[in-house]
Amino acid sequence: MHTLELTVNGQTCRVEVGLKTTLLEVLRDKLYITSPKVGCNTGDCGTCSVLLDGVLVRSCITNALSVQGKSVTTLEGITEPGDIHPLQKAFHEHYGSQCGFCTPGMILASKALLDVNPSPTRDEVKQALSGNLCRCTGYVKIIDSVLAAADEMKS
Amino acid sequence: MSKVIGQRVTRYDGMSHVTGETKFVDDQVVPGTLTVKALRSPVSKGKIKNLDISAAAKMPGVAGIITAADVPCNAFGLVPDQPVLVSEDIRYRGEAIAAVAAVDEDAAMEALEKIGLDIQEQQAVLDPLESMKEGAPQVRPEGNLQMWDGHDYRQVNLGDVDQAFEQADEIVESTHLHPSVEHAPMEPICSLAVPHAGPKLTVYTVSQALYFHLGMLCGILQMEPGSVQCKQWKAKTGSAWRHNTGYADVNYIGGTVGGGFGGKNDIMADHVAALLALKTGRPCKWRWTRAEDLLYSTFRGAWHITIKDAVTKQGRIIGRQMTSIRDAGAYASLNPYVVEKHCYLGAGPYFIPNVRVRGYCVYTNKPPASSMRGFGITPAAFATEVQLDKIADRLGMDPWEVRLTNAFRKGEYTPTKRVLNSVAMIEVLQNLAAKAGVELPGHLKAMASTQERG
Amino acid sequence: MAEGEFYRAASPREAAGLLAQHGGAARVLAGGTDLMVAVNKRKFKPQVLIYLGDAGMSGISQEGDALLIGAATPLNEILASPLVADKAPLLATAIKQMASPAIRNAGTIGGNLANASPAADTATPLLVLGASLKLVGAKGEREVPLAEFFTGPGQSVLAADEIIAQVKVPAQSAEAKWAYRKVGKRKAQSLSVVSVAVYCPLSGGKVSGVAIALGAVAPTPLLATEAAGLLNGKALDEATIAAAAKAAAEATSPIDDARGTAWYRKRASEAVVKQLLTELAG
Numbered sequence A: 001m002h003t004l005e006l007t008v009n010g011q012t013c014r015v016e017v018g019l020k021t022t023l024l025e026v027l028r029d030k031l032y033i034t035s036p037k038v039g040c041n042t043g044d045c046g047t048c049s050v051l052l053d054g055v056l057v058r059s060c061i062t063n064a065l066s067v068q069g070k071s072v073t074t075l076e077g078i079t080e081p082g083d084i085h086p087l088q089k090a091f092h093e094h095y096g097s098q099c100g101f102c103t104p105g106m107i108l109a110s111k112a113l114l115d116v117n118p119s120p121t122r123d124e125v126k127q128a129l130s131g132n133l134c135r136c137t138g139y140v141k142i143i144d145s146v147l148a149a150a151d152e153m154k155s
Numbered sequence B: 001m002s003k004v005i006g007q008r009v010t011r012y013d014g015m016s017h018v019t020g021e022t023k024f025v026d027d028q029v030v031p032g033t034l035t036v037k038a039l040r041s042p043v044s045k046g047k048i049k050n051l052d053i054s055a056a057a058k059m060p061g062v063a064g065i066i067t068a069a070d071v072p073c074n075a076f077g078l079v080p081d082q083p084v085l086v087s088e089d090i091r092y093r094g095e096a097i098a099a100v101a102a103v104d105e106d107a108a109m110e111a112l113e114k115i116g117l118d119i120q121e122q123q124a125v126l127d128p129l130e131s132m133k134e135g136a137p138q139v140r141p142e143g144n145l146q147m148w149d150g151h152d153y154r155q156v157n158l159g160d161v162d163q164a165f166e167q168a169d170e171i172v173e174s175t176h177l178h179p180s181v182e183h184a185p186m187e188p189i190c191s192l193a194v195p196h197a198g199p200k201l202t203v204y205t206v207s208q209a210l211y212f213h214l215g216m217l218c219g220i221l222q223m224e225p226g227s228v229q230c231k232q233w234k235a236k237t238g239s240a241w242r243h244n245t246g247y248a249d250v251n252y253i254g255g256t257v258g259g260g261f262g263g264k265n266d267i268m269a270d271h272v273a274a275l276l277a278l279k280t281g282r283p284c285k286w287r288w289t290r291a292e293d294l295l296y297s298t299f300r301g302a303w304h305i306t307i308k309d310a311v312t313k314q315g316r317i318i319g320r321q322m323t324s325i326r327d328a329g330a331y332a333s334l335n336p337y338v339v340e341k342h343c344y345l346g347a348g349p350y351f352i353p354n355v356r357v358r359g360y361c362v363y364t365n366k367p368p369a370s371s372m373r374g375f376g377i378t379p380a381a382f383a384t385e386v387q388l389d390k391i392a393d394r395l396g397m398d399p400w401e402v403r404l405t406n407a408f409r410k411g412e413y414t415p416t417k418r419v420l421n422s423v424a425m426i427e428v429l430q431n432l433a434a435k436a437g438v439e440l441p442g443h444l445k446a447m448a449s450t451q452e453r454g
Numbered sequence C: 001m002a003e004g005e006f007y008r009a010a011s012p013r014e015a016a017g018l019l020a021q022h023g024g025a026a027r028v029l030a031g032g033t034d035l036m037v038a039v040n041k042r043k044f045k046p047q048v049l050i051y052l053g054d055a056g057m058s059g060i061s062q063e064g065d066a067l068l069i070g071a072a073t074p075l076n077e078i079l080a081s082p083l084v085a086d087k088a089p090l091l092a093t094a095i096k097q098m099a100s101p102a103i104r105n106a107g108t109i110g111g112n113l114a115n116a117s118p119a120a121d122t123a124t125p126l127l128v129l130g131a132s133l134k135l136v137g138a139k140g141e142r143e144v145p146l147a148e149f150f151t152g153p154g155q156s157v158l159a160a161d162e163i164i165a166q167v168k169v170p171a172q173s174a175e176a177k178w179a180y181r182k183v184g185k186r187k188a189q190s191l192s193v194v195s196v197a198v199y200c201p202l203s204g205g206k207v208s209g210v211a212i213a214l215g216a217v218a219p220t221p222l223l224a225t226e227a228a229g230l231l232n233g234k235a236l237d238e239a240t241i242a243a244a245a246k247a248a249a250e251a252t253s254p255i256d257d258a259r260g261t262a263w264y265r266k267r268a269s270e271a272v273v274k275q276l277l278t279e280l281a282g
Ligand SMILES: Cc1cc2nc3c(=O)[nH]c(=O)nc-3n(C[C@H](O)[C@H](O)[C@H](O)COP(=O)(O)OP(=O)(O)OC[C@H]3O[C@@H](n4cnc5c(N)ncnc54)[C@H](O)[C@@H]3O)c2cc1C
Pocket: A042, A043, A044, A061, C027, C028, C029, C030, C031, C032, C033, C034, C035, C036, C037, C052, C071, C072, C075, C097, C098, C099, C100, C103, C106, C107, C108, C109, C110, C111, C112, C113, C114, C115, C119, C120, C121, C122, C158, C162, C163, C164, C165, C189, C190, C191, C192
């Protein structure tokens, strides 16, 4: 076992991990942060998406030991008591979430986009979310939600 | 103005979805939970000659292993024909034979490798058309075709089809192949069973049909010995989920489903997780891998559909003969119901006064198919719509006109003589044309569902 | 359970030294987007991992007429580089169609090449641009043309104690024409069923030094040298293009897999080469 130190949602943590352990396992099984989901464990679906030093990655195929000293943000980390991120508000109000299973990954992928591109085109939103699968919504409402959040954040 | 109709309604669970607070089955954290993995059949058909779990049971980290011998009532489903774990006859590749609960995935997987399994492989039948033939390898002891009141098909008859063909100006025939389709919800199959003092359980489920499955699960577990007789339950088709004793033993928690689309209408993991929880006395979670989910969860079964329509020069369909074959896979699951609904609505949203739809539910050595959005109606609609284009082609007519000419009108009836008092097919088509930028000729624009057919 | 060692190499030389020290037991880890999929599918059980993320192998610079790309540079960093956009737009175009943002944020160019998949999407543009690799071993380093790097599916000339440290990409000539197309099951998150890169330097209306590479249609990414030979010194007319496309398809030896059949791949190879050359001629 190896000791891994990382910061998760602003909190420094120390956990014991093996060579095969993934960041997703650290978050879900050791820290009980369950918004990143196990949709495939092969990098294909995007339900496990998190931000690593602000950059979107797949936690299911991120080796835990490779994130030593880094900072991880999950959906829990962008919510504050009584206060939600404009993206969360927009996904709620514009029906960007149905069953909710893809939603944490979708919102984080959207945040990664808006952090570097506050006024994306519809096509840029599609590109940014191209690795996140949703089986319920048909994507239109998700893209609407991201564009609505971008508008709100500008005003 | 209505308070609700035409208004946007806030989702009651929307806020917890967007904050990530929603707890799906896999998100339930119960300390000490064991990981479940199943030994699945490597062959499509065969007989288990020997199953030896003794070495696996001694592996480090293993808390318990179950086989068919551990299942109180090893037959479940709408037509209770499916075993939880195979005792002897393997009917599809991937069918579960044994299941291990261990401290982690590695321990569970290593234990699976130590299970001794000796199978005598047999000739499988994978094609439903082959399976229907005389002398085909037998899929189930009950036969390769589902029976309905002494018939090996379900048939719906309306009017006089033979006469319609005599009166027809044209006879249009077509054959349609509809492949199988996987629901692929983002949430894979998962179950968590937690045992409590006394023979009591809490099961967290991905089920789309809670009461249905609670009944089935109690039947499988025989939770109150004597209160649910396995034999009676098996004999009385349809009563599987209706018995109401024993419920107090199982607390079944669900409703938060990460996408189902009909793919979580069958018990796939709850029974195994529950049995292992009872056997080990510890919480047990069985989460299928994406590969297992794609390969072995239920799916929309494939169809082979032939349609022969009696048509007039004006484009009216006056008679339909339809034969549909459903590839059901190895077990009944919801297949018979799917075939029935297919037959009831084989004519689509069109008024055909003479109809004969025959649906076959054919078993093959493949994972069981089941429901998916529309229960057999979707493939009927697919075949019907392609057929309507063929009819338009043959008569040199506008496909919109063929559809509008045959669309249901108020007071007409379906092949099962269900009279329709509120229909809007014509208006839906007119709207569709407008949205697609198609300018319909005046006489088609003037049509209405409330006009009596001339 | 016994757990192996995890090292964070501080330099390519140190990584190579650790590989040598642990014999066959050690593997290098970059973005993990290939390696961790294999781990999760239980196809690979790591015993010793050497992480390249801190080995100073990331970054893009210019040296004379060539670009030097550190092997551990994430794909998205290459895509965002103005230098690459200017000097090797063909490479950027291919990378843009790989995977999806999250995978490109982690996956590296060195990992893509070292993994040696016939469908590695950086390979076709790099082959036609005449790229070479700096391989660093425990005892020394060597430069290998990419055209000589791949030896089979998942196989390359990398020795057991060697890593790819750097990719050297000759700058595209400003006058040259180029084209790239990837055929996949869908636009994002999908491995190539066929991919084609064409690089076509021009002199006086005639093509010279043209190169065509095809991915996912042979045991390794494939340079279609015979097809390219048919084009050199010629005008790109219909007959020449057809002959070259045919020769390119003949050079392929595809297989059936979950993504496509050999039958389809061969035909698609010919069609795509023809399409791209016709575009360049137009
Ligand atoms: C969902 C998904 C989609 C994908 N789509 C595409 C696609 O469209 N096109 C495509 O080409 N690929 C695709 N890939 C594959 C993968 O992302 C790329 O091959 C990526 O570039 C691999 O880089 P890495 O840094 O993640 O490699 P790693 O996984 O870290 O390593 C891969 C292999 O290379 C070795 N290695 C890594 N770096 C070096 C080095 N510098 N020297 C020597 N050996 C090294 C490792 O030991 C390992 O064997 C996809 C993967 C996923 C999961």
